[in-house]
Amino acid sequence: METADRDDPTEQEVFDVLSNRRRRYALYALLNDGETTIGSLADRIAAWENDCAVADVTPAERKRVYTALQQSHVPKLERLGLVDFDADSGRISPTDVTADVDAYLDVVDEPRQSWTRFCVGVSALSVGLAAAVWLDLPLVGAVDPRLWLTLVAGLVTTATVTRTYRSSNRDLESEPPDVNRP
Template sequence: MSRPDHDTLSQGEVYDLLSNARRRYVISYLRDRDEPVELTDLSRAVAAWENDTSVEELSDQQTKRVYVSLYQTHVPKLDDSGLVDYDQESGEIRLTSSVNELDTYLPAEEEAGVPWQLVYMAIAVVGLALYGAAALFPAAFGWLSLTLLGSVVMAAFAVVAAAHYLSARGT
């Protein structure tokens, strides 16, 4: 039974709940399901994940070990926290809306943005190519001052670094 005395979980409680890989997997597995899941099915899914195999290839021992752990420790802890509802009579488990509280503590999915490492690499490659060309073919690049080239490359790095900084700040 979930606890009625707390409306929200503290940061410490969330980190404690998420500190165990089995509990994280249980939450992830249940998030992908629209209906309640039986503890036996959940145990098989967790055991298959942990043993990097299919549910069909699991041994009884592998499934039993996970079932006991979920039954005795992890599901009751998630139930007490209010993240899941666990009906011991039917053996069914389902997520509650409280699971959304975890999202504030989890890293956001990376947004598609500027691949800054590629921008820096492009500046370095172009700068090195121009330096190499000027050194290998001085007659063809006589118009190019190495001092000016160095200044332009440094300025390009400075501009990109400033843009990267402002982008990271969200400005």
């Protein structure tokens, strides 16, 4: 199916897709690995579901996941334009639309509240510091404002680079994000 032939999925369709754990796992793996075979994808998902290494997945566990992917999940993802699937070769690949779903998976990937709190904290610190410099308060006013600007810019840049690096280097040998256990 050509993904250009249809509109992007609605938010409701995306939430419907993500309501199923196997589809979340499939999208998570495809976003990180790129193109793969449905067999390799079934192995990875079966390992996550059974809390074992890919090498330890039994044929029965693999078959259950493979069958569900082939008959239900992959066709649904393909209908919505989230994956391209070649039934002849068994190859499945993400589309441009798949990357849009990453924002939804990111909420599952790590606690969003902690990132939001951090951003609010950096913003509050920046505004407070700007006000202190503008009011020429003691101690703060004694330091060159360019130094404060450099400090805040460095903090924001470091946080952004760290966040981007963490999002792009997920450990796929571990469990997917929504099943990590304490």
